[in-house]
Amino acid sequence: MPPVQHGYSRGPSCFERIKYGAMIGFAVGISTGAIFGTFGGIRYGLRGRELLTLLGKTMLQTGGTFGVFMAIGSGIRCS
Numbered sequence: 001m002p003p004v005q006h007g008y009s010r011g012p013s014c015f016e017r018i019k020y021g022a023m024i025g026f027a028v029g030i031s032t033g034a035i036f037g038t039f040g041g042i043r044y045g046l047r048g049r050e051l052l053t054l055l056g057k058t059m060l061q062t063g064g065t066f067g068v069f070m071a072i073g074s075g076i077r078c079s
Contacts, residue, residue, distance in 0.1 A: 014078040018071050025070025026063045033062035 012020070037058030041051040 014075070017074045017078050021074030022067045022071035026067035028070075029063035029066030030059050032066070033059035036062070 034055065037055040038051075040058070041054045044054075046054055
């Protein structure tokens, strides 16, 4: 009976590493944006809808930035 291989035999491909790096970077950026966006909005005196709007924008911007840089870093390490 031949051995059963589970998962990747040689590890994830380069594209998958870049994709995973982007996803992890986006998650880190979202959490960082939530923290800094909340404190920044409260410091500016925002409440309610304005605070949520600022928080959403900050989270998406930092998530996108971190995701792009993590994807680039993963791509550099991949080659």
